[in-house]
Amino acid sequence: MLTFVIRRLLVTIPMLLVISFLVYLGLELTPGDAVSHMIDPETASRMTDEQFEELREALGLNKTFIERYLFWLGNVVQGDFGHSLSGGVAISTIVLDRLPATLELSVFALVFSTLFGCILGTISALRRGSLADSSLTVFGMIGVSIPEFFFGLVSILIFALHFDWLPVGGRLLPSYDSYFDHLPNIILPGLVLSMMMTAGVMRYSRSAMLDSLSREFIRTARSKGLPEWRINLIHGFRVALTPVVVLIGFRLPTLIGGSVIIEEVFQWPGIGSEFIEAVRGADYPLVMLIALLSVFAVLMASLIVDVLTALIDPRVRLS
Amino acid sequence: MANAALNRKFDRIRAREEAGQNTTRSGGRAMRKLLSNPLAVAGLVIFTIILLASIFAPLLTPHDPQKIDLRAMLQSPSAEHWFGTDRTGRDVFARILYGGRVSILVGLGSALIAAVIGVGIGAYTGYRGGWVDAVAMRVSEVFMSFPQIILVLLLVAIVGQSLLNLIVIFVLTGWGGMYRMSRARMLSLREEEYVQALQSFGIPTLKICYKHILPNAMGPIMVNITLTTAMFILAEAGLSFLGLGVPLSIPTWGNILNVAKDIRVLENNWWMWLPVGTVISLFVLSVNFIGDGLRDSTDPTLQG
Amino acid sequence: MSDLALSVDDLQTFFYTNRRCNKAVNGVSFEIRKGKTLGIVGESGCGKSAMASSIMQLLTRLSRIEGGAITYHSDRGDIRIDQLDRDGAEMRAIRGEEIAMIFQDPMTALNPVYTVGYQIGEALRYHTDLDAPARRARVVELLSDMGIPLPEKRADEFPHQFSGGMRQRAMIAMAMSCNPKILIADEPTTALDVTIQAQIFTLMNKLKEENGTAIMLITHDMGVIAELADDVAVMYMGNIVEAGTVDDVLRRPRHPYTRGLLDSIPVLGRGRDQEIKSIRGATPDAYDRPTGCQFAPRCDFATDACKVMPDEDTLSETHRVRCHHVRKVAENA
Numbered sequence: 001m002l003t004f005v006i007r008r009l010l011v012t013i014p015m016l017l018v019i020s021f022l023v024y025l026g027l028e029l030t031p032g033d034a035v036s037h038m039i040d041p042e043t044a045s046r047m048t049d050e051q052f053e054e055l056r057e058a059l060g061l062n063k064t065f066i067e068r069y070l071f072w073l074g075n076v077v078q079g080d081f082g083h084s085l086s087g088g089v090a091i092s093t094i095v096l097d098r099l100p101a102t103l104e105l106s107v108f109a110l111v112f113s114t115l116f117g118c119i120l121g122t123i124s125a126l127r128r129g130s131l132a133d134s135s136l137t138v139f140g141m142i143g144v145s146i147p148e149f150f151f152g153l154v155s156i157l158i159f160a161l162h163f164d165w166l167p168v169g170g171r172l173l174p175s176y177d178s179y180f181d182h183l184p185n186i187i188l189p190g191l192v193l194s195m196m197m198t199a200g201v202m203r204y205s206r207s208a209m210l211d212s213l214s215r216e217f218i219r220t221a222r223s224k225g226l227p228e229w230r231i232n233l234i235h236g237f238r239v240a241l242t243p244v245v246v247l248i249g250f251r252l253p254t255l256i257g258g259s260v261i262i263e264e265v266f267q268w269p270g271i272g273s274e275f276i277e278a279v280r281g282a283d284y285p286l287v288m289l290i291a292l293l294s295v296f297a298v299l300m301a302s303l304i305v306d307v308l309t310a311l312i313d314p315r316v317r318l319s
Numbered sequence: 320m321a322n323a324a325l326n327r328k329f330d331r332i333r334a335r336e337e338a339g340q341n342t343t344r345s346g347g348r349a350m351r352k353l354l355s356n357p358l359a360v361a362g363l364v365i366f367t368i369i370l371l372a373s374i375f376a377p378l379l380t381p382h383d384p385q386k387i388d389l390r391a392m393l394q395s396p397s398a399e400h401w402f403g404t405d406r407t408g409r410d411v412f413a414r415i416l417y418g419g420r421v422s423i424l425v426g427l428g429s430a431l432i433a434a435v436i437g438v439g440i441g442a443y444t445g446y447r448g449g450w451v452d453a454v455a456m457r458v459s460e461v462f463m464s465f466p467q468i469i470l471v472l473l474l475v476a477i478v479g480q481s482l483l484n485l486i487v488i489f490v491l492t493g494w495g496g497m498y499r500m501s502r503a504r505m506l507s508l509r510e511e512e513y514v515q516a517l518q519s520f521g522i523p524t525l526k527i528c529y530k531h532i533l534p535n536a537m538g539p540i541m542v543n544i545t546l547t548t549a550m551f552i553l554a555e556a557g558l559s560f561l562g563l564g565v566p567l568s569i570p571t572w573g574n575i576l577n578v579a580k581d582i583r584v585l586e587n588n589w590w591m592w593l594p595v596g597t598v599i600s601l602f603v604l605s606v607n608f609i610g611d612g613l614r615d616s617t618d619p620t621l622q623g
Numbered sequence: 624m625s626d627l628a629l630s631v632d633d634l635q636t637f638f639y640t641n642r643r644c645n646k647a648v649n650g651v652s653f654e655i656r657k658g659k660t661l662g663i664v665g666e667s668g669c670g671k672s673a674m675a676s677s678i679m680q681l682l683t684r685l686s687r688i689e690g691g692a693i694t695y696h697s698d699r700g701d702i703r704i705d706q707l708d709r710d711g712a713e714m715r716a717i718r719g720e721e722i723a724m725i726f727q728d729p730m731t732a733l734n735p736v737y738t739v740g741y742q743i744g745e746a747l748r749y750h751t752d753l754d755a756p757a758r759r760a761r762v763v764e765l766l767s768d769m770g771i772p773l774p775e776k777r778a779d780e781f782p783h784q785f786s787g788g789m790r791q792r793a794m795i796a797m798a799m800s801c802n803p804k805i806l807i808a809d810e811p812t813t814a815l816d817v818t819i820q821a822q823i824f825t826l827m828n829k830l831k832e833e834n835g836t837a838i839m840l841i842t843h844d845m846g847v848i849a850e851l852a853d854d855v856a857v858m859y860m861g862n863i864v865e866a867g868t869v870d871d872v873l874r875r876p877r878h879p880y881t882r883g884l885l886d887s888i889p890v891l892g893r894g895r896d897q898e899i900k901s902i903r904g905a906t907p908d909a910y911d912r913p914t915g916c917q918f919a920p921r922c923d924f925a926t927d928a929c930k931v932m933p934d935e936d937t938l939s940e941t942h943r944v945r946c947h948h949v950r951k952v953a954e955n956a
Contacts, residue, residue, distance in 0.1 A: 153596070223719065239734065256469075257466030278476075
C-alpha cells in the first residue's frame with residue numbers, strides 16, 4: 001500500500017514542477033515587474049531607484065532565468081506567493097481569507113452529488129426499464145444540459161425572490177452571530193453546483209451497476225440462496241463502486257472549476273470570484289497563482305482518489 | 320416486480336414465433352436503432368429547428384439585432400417584439416436568432432477542430448507508441464490538470480478577448496479529451512489481426528493508421544464530438560455571461576444573458592434572459608440526446 | 624420411497640432476446656439418483672446450461688420456464704421447484720443449502736473484492752446458526768478438505784491470488800459448505816488444465832462417497848463422462864436423445880448422435896493414421912430449427928419419418944432413446 005502511494009507521488013511531483021515552470025514563464029512574460037512579486041508596493045513606492053536596483057541585486061533578479069525560477073519556486077513552497085497588483089496585498093493572505101468559503105461549497109457539492117448520485121443511479125439500475133428509471137434518466141440529461149449559472153439564476157428567482165425561502169446571495173451577513181447562521185446561504189449555491197455532478201454520477205453509477213449486476217459472481221451469490229438486497233448491494237453495488245469513484249476523481253477538476261461561476265452568480269466570497277476579479281483587472285500574479293493552486297488541488301485530489309480506489313478494490317493494489 | 324408485463328411480452332413473442340412471423344432483420348442496424356430511439360429523434364428535431372432558425376434568421380424576423388431604439392426600451396413581449404426588447408430597445412428575439420449563429424459556430428466549430436487535432440494526434444501516437452506517445456500523453460496531462468474554466472480564463476487574461484481567440488482557446492483546452500479517447504481506441508484496435516496482416520504487406524504506417532483503423536473508431540468519435548460541442552456551448556455561455564467570453568459587441572446567447580447579473584433585471588424583466596437560457600438548454604439537451612442515441616446505436620455490446 | 628433426488632418431467636425453458644423466441648430446452652425428462660452422478664453431455668448451445676439454471680431457478684430476466692415439472696425429493700417431501708417464486712423464501716432456502724451449483728469459470732464466478740473466506744462463509748451465515756468463530760472454523764475446515772494447503776492463510780486472500788485449480792476448489796468448498804443433497808457442476812473443468820482436471824474429479828468422487836451427494840455433471844467431454852458418471856443423458860438442441868447408465872450409453876449407443884460423438888474421439892494407441900469420423904454438417908441456428916427431429920439433417924439414417932419428433936423408446940429398465948430408427952442403428956453397430 002505504501003509503495004503504491006509513493007509511486008503515485010513520484011508521478012505527481014514532476015507534473016507539478018512542469019506546471020509551476022509554465023506558470024512562472026507566464027509571470028515573467030506578462031506586465032508587472034518581477035520585483036513587485038516579491039515585495040509589497042507600499043515599501044516599493046518609498047524606495048529610490050538605487051535602492052530598487054540594490055534590491056534587485058539582492059534578490060538575484062539579475063541572474064539567469066532558471067535561477068530566478070528556482071528562487072520563486074522556493075518562495076512558493078514556503079508559502080510566499082507574491083503580491084497582488086491591485087492593492088499590493090499578499091496573495092497568500094487573499095487565498096487564506098477566501099479559501100474557507102470555497103471549501104464549504106466544494107465539500108458540500110462533493111458529498112451531496114456522490115451520495116445522491118449513487119443512490120439515484122442504483123435505484124435506476126435496479127428498476128431498469130420502469131417509469132422511475134426513464135424519468136431519472138431524462139432528469140439526468142436535463143441536469144447536464146442546463147447551464148449551471150442559468151439554473152442558479154432561475155433558482156434565485158424562484159426560491160429567493162419569489163418565495164423568499166432562502167437568502168439571495170452572499171455568505172456572511174452582518175446580522176449573523178454564530179457560524180451556523182449562514183448555513184441557509186450554502187443551500188442554493190451548493191445545490192446548484194452539485195447539479196451537473198449529481199447528474200453525471202447518477203448516470204455513471206447506473207451503468208456501472210448494470211454492468212456489475214450482469215457479471216457471473218452475481219449468479220454465484222444468488223445460487224447460495226442469499227436475499228435479493230444482499231446480492232444487489234453487498235455484491236453488485238460494492239463492485240460498481242470502483243468505477244464510480246474513479247469517475248468522481250475524473251470530474252473533480254470540473255467541480256473545482258464550476259465553483260468559479262457559481263460564486264460569481266451568488267456573490268459568494270470564495271477563491272473563484274476572486275479569480276474572476278483578477279482576470280477582469282488584469283492582475284496577472286493573482287491569476288497565475290490561483291491557477292497554480294487549482295492545479296495543485298486537482299492533482300492532490302486525484303492522488304487521494306487513487307489511494308481510495310486502491311483501498312476499496314484489492315485488484316488495483318497489486319498492479 | 321414487473322413480472323406480469325414481462326410475461327405478457329414473452330407470450331406475444333412466442334405466439335409470433337410459432338406462427339412463423341419472426342425474422343431477424345439485418346443491415347443498416349445503426350441507423351435504424353438511432354431512429355427508433357424517441358429521445359434521439361426528438362433531439363434531432365429540436366437541433367435542426369434551432370440550427371435552421373439561426374441560419375435563416377433574416378427570414379424569420381424583420382428586426383436588426385444591433386439596432387438601438389431608445390423609444391422602445393424594456394418592453395415586455397408583444398406582437399411586434401415577440402420576446403420584448405432590452406435596455407437599449409433592441410429586439411430580443413432577433414438577438415437570440417442571430418446570437419445563435421455565433422454560439423453554434425463557436426461550439427460546433429471548436430469541437431470539430433479539437434476533434435481533428437485530438438483524433439489526428441491520438442490515432443498516430445497511439446499506433447506508433449514509443450517516446451512520441453509518451454510525450455503527447457504528458458502534454459495532454461498538463462492541459463488536463465487545469466480545471467477547464469480556469470485555464471480558459473487564464474488564457475483570456477493573457478491574450479485578450481476576441482471571437483477568434485476564444486475558438487483557439489477552446490481548441491487548446493478541448494483537444495485533450497478527444498486525444499485520450501482516440502488513443503485508447505487505437506491501443507485496442509491495433510491489436511486486431513487485420514492490422515498485422517496489413518503490416519506484413521508492407522503498407523505504410525500512416526495509411527494503416529488513418530485509412531484502415533480509424534474508420535472503425537468513428538462511432539465513439541462521433542459521440543465524443545457531440546458531447547464536446549455541448550460542453551463548448553455551455554462554456555461560451557458561461558464566459559460571455561461573465562463578460563469574459565465573446566466581446567459584448569457581438570451578440571451571442573451568453574452575451575444576452577449578461578444582463579441577468581443585475582438583480583433588478585432578474586426580477587422584473589424575465590423576457591430578457593429566461594428565453595435565451597431556455598434556448599441554450601434545449602439546444603444542449605438536443606445535442607446530448609443525439610449523442611446518447613449515437614452511443615446506443617454504435618455500441619455493439621448492447622443487446623436488443 | 625424412491626432413491627431419486629430430483630425428477631425433471633417434460634421441462635421447457637424458452638429464451639426471449641432480440642424479440643425472438645429460442646426454445647433452448649424443449650421437452651426434457653430425466654432423474655438424478657441419490658448419491659449418484661448423472662452426466663449431461665452435449666455440444667455448446669444444446670441447452671444443458673439452461674437446464675441447470677432452470678433447476679436452480681437462476682434464469683436470466685429474459686427467459687422463463689415455459690412448462691413441465693421439476694420435483695425435488697427432499698426429506699420433507701416432494702417440492703415442485705418450478706412452482707416456487709423465483710426469489711421467494713422457500714426457493715432461497717433450497718438454494719445453497721439443499722441444491723448447490725458450481726460454475727465453469729471460477730475467476731469470474733467469484734467476487735473480486737471480497738476474500739475467499741468471506742464468500743464461503745456467506746452461505747453458512749444464511750443457512751446455519753453458526754456464530755462468527757464457528758463459521759470461520761468451518762471455512763478453514765472446508766478449504767482443508769478440498770486439499771488447499773495453508774487454509775488459514777488462504778481464507779483471507781482474494782480470488783485473484785489463487786491459481787485456477789485452487790479457485791475451483793474454493794468454489795466447490797463454497798457449494799459444499801452446507802452439505803447439499805444435490806451438486807450441479809456446469810462444465811467445472813473446461814477452463815482448467817487437464818492435469819488439474821484429474822484432481823478436481825478425484826475430489827468430486829470423494830465428496831460423492833463421503834457425503835452421499837448426488838451430482839449433476841454437465842460437460843461436452845465424453846472422456847469425463849466415462850470417468851465420473853454413473854448415469855448419462857445425451858442432449859442435442861434442447862432434447863435428450865439418449866439416456867441410461869454409463870454402461871448402456873457408452874457400450875451400446877443406440878442414437879446416431881451418440882454414435883457420432885463416440886466415433887469422433889481419437890483413441891490413444893491407434894496411431895496417427897487412425898480415422899477420426901466427424902459428424903457431418905453443423906448445429907443449426909437456434910432461431911432457425913428444423914421441424915421434427917433436430918438431428919435429422921446431419922443423420923445418416925434419416926428418412927421422411929424424421930420430420931416428426933420421435934417419442935421416447937424404452938430399450939430396457941434404464942436405457943431410453945429418442946429415434947425412429949433404433950433398430951437400424953443397432954444393426955449397424
